[in-house]
Amino acid sequence: xxxxxxxxxxxxxxxxxxxxxxxxxxxxxxxxxxxxxxxxxxxxxxxxxxxxxxxxxxxxxxxxxxxxxxxxxxxxxxxxxxxxxxxxxxxxxxxxxxxxxxxxxxxxxxxxxxxxxxxxxxxxxxxxxxxxxxxxxxxxxxxxxxxxxxxxxxxxxxxxxxxxxxxxxxxxxxxxxxxxxxxxxxxxxxxxxxxxxxxxxxxxxxxxxxxxxxxxxxxxxxxxxxxxxxxxxxxxxxxxxxxxxxxxxxxxxxxxxxxxxxxxxxxxxxxxxxxxxxxxxxxxxxxxxxxxxxxxxxxxxxxxxxxxxxxxxxxxxxxxxxxxxxxxxxxxxxxxxxxxxxxxxxxxxxxxxxxxxxxxxxxxxxxxxxxxxxxxxxxxxxxxxxxxxxxxxxxxxxxxxxxxxxxxxxxxxxxxxxxxxxxxxxxxxxxxxxxxxxxxxxxxxxxxxxxxxxxxxxxxxxxxxxxxxxxxxxxxxxxxxxxxxxxxxxxxxxxxxxxxxxxxxxxxxxxxxxxxxxxxxxxxxxxxxxxxxxxxxxxxxxxxxxxxxxxxxxxxxxxxxxxxxxxxxxxxxxxxxxxxxxxxxxxxxxxxxxxxxxxxxxxxxxxxxxxxxxxxxxxxxxxxxxxxxxxxxxxxxxxxxxxxxxxxxxxxxxxxxxxxxxxxxxxxxxxxxxxxxxxxxxxxxxxxxxxxxxxxxxxxxxxxxxxxxxxxxxxxxxxxxxxxxxx
Amino acid sequence: xxxxxxxxxxxxxxxxxxxxxxxxxxxxxxxxxxxxxxxxxxxxxxxxxxxxxxxxxxxxxxxxxxxxxxxxxxxxxxxxxxxxxxxxxxxxxxxxxxxxxxxxxxxxxxxxxxxxxxxxxxxxxxxxxxxxxxxxxxxxxxxxxxxxxxxxxxxxxxxxxxxxxxxxxxxxxxxxxxxxxxxxxxxxxxxxxxxxxxxxxxxxxxxxxxxxxxxxxxxxxxxxxxxxxxxxxxxxxxxxxxxxxxxxxxxxxxxxxxxxxxxxxxxxxxx
Numbered sequence: 001x002x003x004x005x006x007x008x009x010x011x012x013x014x015x016x017x018x019x020x021x022x023x024x025x026x027x028x029x030x031x032x033x034x035x036x037x038x039x040x041x042x043x044x045x046x047x048x049x050x051x052x053x054x055x056x057x058x059x060x061x062x063x064x065x066x067x068x069x070x071x072x073x074x075x076x077x078x079x080x081x082x083x084x085x086x087x088x089x090x091x092x093x094x095x096x097x098x099x100x101x102x103x104x105x106x107x108x109x110x111x112x113x114x115x116x117x118x119x120x121x122x123x124x125x126x127x128x129x130x131x132x133x134x135x136x137x138x139x140x141x142x143x144x145x146x147x148x149x150x151x152x153x154x155x156x157x158x159x160x161x162x163x164x165x166x167x168x169x170x171x172x173x174x175x176x177x178x179x180x181x182x183x184x185x186x187x188x189x190x191x192x193x194x195x196x197x198x199x200x201x202x203x204x205x206x207x208x209x210x211x212x213x214x215x216x217x218x219x220x221x222x223x224x225x226x227x228x229x230x231x232x233x234x235x236x237x238x239x240x241x242x243x244x245x246x247x248x249x250x251x252x253x254x255x256x257x258x259x260x261x262x263x264x265x266x267x268x269x270x271x272x273x274x275x276x277x278x279x280x281x282x283x284x285x286x287x288x289x290x291x292x293x294x295x296x297x298x299x300x301x302x303x304x305x306x307x308x309x310x311x312x313x314x315x316x317x318x319x320x321x322x323x324x325x326x327x328x329x330x331x332x333x334x335x336x337x338x339x340x341x342x343x344x345x346x347x348x349x350x351x352x353x354x355x356x357x358x359x360x361x362x363x364x365x366x367x368x369x370x371x372x373x374x375x376x377x378x379x380x381x382x383x384x385x386x387x388x389x390x391x392x393x394x395x396x397x398x399x400x401x402x403x404x405x406x407x408x409x410x411x412x413x414x415x416x417x418x419x420x421x422x423x424x425x426x427x428x429x430x431x432x433x434x435x436x437x438x439x440x441x442x443x444x445x446x447x448x449x450x451x452x453x454x455x456x457x458x459x460x461x462x463x464x465x466x467x468x469x470x471x472x473x474x475x476x477x478x479x480x481x482x483x484x485x486x487x488x489x490x491x492x493x494x495x496x497x498x499x500x501x502x503x504x505x506x507x508x509x510x511x512x513x514x515x516x517x518x519x520x521x522x523x524x525x526x527x528x529x530x531x532x533x534x535x536x537x538x539x540x541x542x543x544x545x546x547x548x549x550x551x552x553x554x555x556x557x558x559x560x561x562x563x564x565x566x567x568x569x570x571x572x573x574x575x576x577x578x579x580x581x582x583x584x585x586x587x588x589x590x591x592x593x594x595x596x597x598x599x600x601x602x603x604x605x606x607x608x609x610x611x612x613x614x615x616x617x618x619x620x621x622x623x624x625x626x627x628x629x630x631x632x633x634x635x636x637x638x639x640x641x642x643x644x645x646x647x648x649x650x651x652x653x654x655x656x657x658x659x660x661x662x663x664x665x666x667x668x669x670x671x672x673x674x675x676x677x678x679x680x681x682x683x684x685x686x687x688x689x690x691x692x693x694x695x696x697x698x699x700x701x702x703x704x705x706x707x708x709x710x711x712x713x714x715x716x717x718x719x720x721x722x723x724x725x726x727x
Numbered sequence: 728x729x730x731x732x733x734x735x736x737x738x739x740x741x742x743x744x745x746x747x748x749x750x751x752x753x754x755x756x757x758x759x760x761x762x763x764x765x766x767x768x769x770x771x772x773x774x775x776x777x778x779x780x781x782x783x784x785x786x787x788x789x790x791x792x793x794x795x796x797x798x799x800x801x802x803x804x805x806x807x808x809x810x811x812x813x814x815x816x817x818x819x820x821x822x823x824x825x826x827x828x829x830x831x832x833x834x835x836x837x838x839x840x841x842x843x844x845x846x847x848x849x850x851x852x853x854x855x856x857x858x859x860x861x862x863x864x865x866x867x868x869x870x871x872x873x874x875x876x877x878x879x880x881x882x883x884x885x886x887x888x889x890x891x892x893x894x895x896x897x898x899x900x901x902x903x904x905x906x907x908x909x910x911x912x913x914x915x916x917x918x919x920x921x922x923x924x925x926x927x928x929x930x931x932x933x934x935x936x937x938x939x940x941x942x943x944x945x946x947x948x949x950x951x952x953x954x955x956x957x958x959x960x961x962x963x964x965x966x967x968x969x970x971x972x973x974x975x976x977x978x979x980x981x982x983x984x985x986x987x988x989x990x991x992x993x994x995x996x997x998x
Contacts, residue, residue, distance in 0.1 A: 171850045171857070171880030218846070218883030253952070260941075261987020286942045287981060288955050491854070 031074040040148035050074035056192035105135040118173025124165035138166040178207030232319030248293040333509040352637035353601035355394035373430035388443035391630025446481035490519035496526035533567035549597025565601035584625030589718035596659035639663035648687035673715035695723040754990040757933040775921040789816030808919035817908025835926035847914030850880040938984035
């Protein structure tokens with residue numbers, strides 16, 4: 001869906017680009033020589049030839065800056081060297097401020113460096129305050145930092161070894177790097193940076209673009225991997241979140257080139273305040289060792305488990321590893337969503353999902369109504385009502401609705417592609433997820449929650465930390481149909497599995513939903529609901545929908561606890577110079593073709609808002625046809641989902657897809673012409689021993705008559721005929 | 728790890744044994760594999776080591792036109808490799824029923840090759856992306872197919888073994904094609920030693936010690952643990968087990984006794 005989303009939101013993106021300045025694009029400057037001493041004096045030769053940022057701009061790209069900052073940077077094959085000069089107006093006030101710094105590096109005044117090698121979104125974040133305190137996220141090693149405070153300014157000098165940063169897989173890296181240099185100055189409520197990020201410093205899509213970084217990324221990555229592979233100590237835990245569990249089961253694998261008899265292990269668990277809550281010394285070591293931690297009595301919160309392997313004689317640490325777990329509250333769900341026989345049930349009641357996406361406010365609307373919550377809510381309600389009127393009963397959430405969770409440190413963790421646009425929008429969103437859930441309830445719709453923060457490629461601790469707040473807050477809300485784990489993250493198999501496990505730990509009462517383009521089989525264990533997104537119009541045959549349906553059916557055959565959905569095309573692809581939407585006939589054909597081929601929920605990409613309808617007759621016609629289509633689908637949903645599929649009905653044309661169901665006292669035959677040509681087809685139901693001689697053709701006000709259990713019917717292009725034989 | 732009786736029935740006549748004396752304690756490790764590692768490369772008769780240049784291979788039109796494809800000698804070796812430069816065409820060869828006489832029904836197979844890919848090579852799209860080989864089995868009509876890829880992105884300036892997932896011969900199999908190409912990526916690189924082998928071998932371990940044994944583990948060459956005995960019962964002076972292993976890799980067998988002594992061996996030693 002993403003690639004399509006990119007097209008759909010192209011105009012929106014373009015508007016953003018007009019409104020926002022371009023990000024700086026520079027060629028990397030190689031360091032003439034490394035600083036002799038990283039002390040903050042900035043008197044080494046390197047700083048003469050390094051790249052100079054000039055004065056920082058406000059994060060929003062416009063407005064005045066009261067306390068100016070500038071920076072410079074250069075690199076060599078091992079390090080990035082960064083220097084900041086941060087001016088202030090009141091020396092005494094700054095000294096007082098420095099004296100009163102607490103543990104939080106960001107609490108008063110700090111400089112921040114963001115480094116995104118290859119612009120993959122896996123970036124390192126380093127912050128230093130004038131007291132010399134350092135914060136380093138995605139850390140793999142140490143950095144050198146020097147700070148000097150003068151009467152009118154403080155200076156920070158850093159040498160950041162590339163090997164000290166968590167490095168992305170070079171396979172996923174582009175050629176350019178994203179780098180940004182920022183300053184948080186709380187005294188003046190000033191957030192300034194080299195490349196204005198518009199919505200939080202973490203908006204990595206707006207880090208400055210640095211070309212020509214001649215760094216052997218593969219070597220750094222490989223060494224880090226070797227370190228991981230050969231990691232002397234590997235810790236694995238049975239869960240990340242614990243609620244009712246009595247114990248934490250952990251396993252640690254020792255890979256030390258020393259006799260096991262010379263080693264001893266120390267396990268300690270500390271709470272968020274660094275108090276030791278549990279510890280144990282293990283004298284007899286194996287290659288793989290197990291332990292159980294008694295978590296039942298521990299209070300809620302974050303715990304860090306540290307294992308140290310010591311040399312018995314020397315008491316030196318041979319290896320050390322850490323992992324974070326959370327003790328969380330048990331929760332009683334107000335609503336339970338289950339899957340039985342591949343169908344969804346909300347509190348025991350069958351639910352046939354017909355969902356859509358991209359129904360939220362657009363950039364220009366938000367800009368216009370940025371301070372007007374009432375107007376925003378009115379517009380959103382209009383759309384939710386619009387979807388409900390058209391027969392949609394569910395929709396996917398937007399990142400923007402998690403505004404209250406998007407604080408400074410978490411903001412642009414969900415930084416990929418369109419998500420960052422949503423985050424930018426979030427600044428002006430006054431409507432919250434609570435408002436949305438209330439409106440959804442009013443129109444009897446369910447929300448498919450797609451929380452931000454869990455990256456598409458791999459998960460890190462920061463992601464999980466930010467994501468869990470959303471889960472803990474909203475998991476007890478009514479009106480949430482399921483959790484969407486990711487969209488089109490086909491290749492991130494490990495990530496998808498990890499995300500699935502995390503979702504299930506925090507909410508075992510709702511299904512987890514994953515959409516992929518093609519790679520269903522490798523991801524089969526990473527979801528309760530799997531979908532794919534064939535979009536055939538105008539470049540592929542409609543039968544593509546059937547192929548996807550068959551593939552999904554095969555994936556979860558004999559798995560009654562899993563469900564399969566399909567995304568159907570409700571947007572335009574380009575054909576020559578024209579944008580081609582599916583026609584209502586094609587849309588109906590695709591929908592029934594999907595249902596004939598075992599699909600249990602339909603999703604349409606994507607909502608066609610009033611503006612699009614105004615601009616395109618085809619879009620408008622399609623949208624207004626959806627009400628009747630969805631009505632028909634809903635009427636047929638019980639035969640499809642609860643009926644018994646009958647074999648034995650034959651059709652003499654391979655262009656006609658036919659499915660037959662027995663439900664209550666009726667037989668339903670749904671015949672779909674997949675071709676753009678008329679077909680006369682003979683249907684033979686003699687083998688299913690039907691006594692009746694007539695069938696109603698639903699939604700067509702006509703009947704067909706059987707002779708010896710056979711009849712011939714005409715199918716115009718993409719026609720769907722639904723025959724109902726009632727006793 | 729439990730294995731089924733069919734696998735056990737394959738006990739090999741090519742069994743290979745290693746016995747090593749430990750320093751402080753006497754730990755003897757005997758290893759046999761069935762089939763023996765390294766297993767036979769079923770592609771061997773098909774010029775998949777490029778020893779006969781590009782004989783038997785079809786060069787795509789795009790590659791012919793660009794001429795960015797060549798066979799080179801490996802440095803300090805008589806072995807050859809295929810070099811693809813900014814080339815999305817690549818080479819392929821089709822297999823007739825001859826090959827299908829080699830692919831036994833219900834048997835598991837795996838393909839692998841060595842790749843040295845440059846910095847521009849990436850695998851962003853998933854397993855079919857990047858440089859390496861892929862083997863696709865088709866039905867009679869060439870319309871239905873399923874494939875496995877052994878491909879990778881940038882390998883950091885060195886040769887890297889790249890291994891596919893395991894596959895079987897489907898009932899409808901009729902044709903097959905082996906491709907060596909760059910999928911969905913820029914960049915250049917080298918490919919050599921393309922191999923199709925039976926996927927699994929059964930490794931039989933027979934371990935004896937004067938001291939009591941405490942644990943046995945087996946890791947593959949990439950450090951992935953494929954077997955863990957967990958803590959052995961007291962008084963275990965003799966331990967045997969069977970481990971199902973993938974054939975393209977070599978393995979490290981590690982044994983510890985209750986005194987904390989450790990003995991490890993690499994198997995097969997020659998690979």
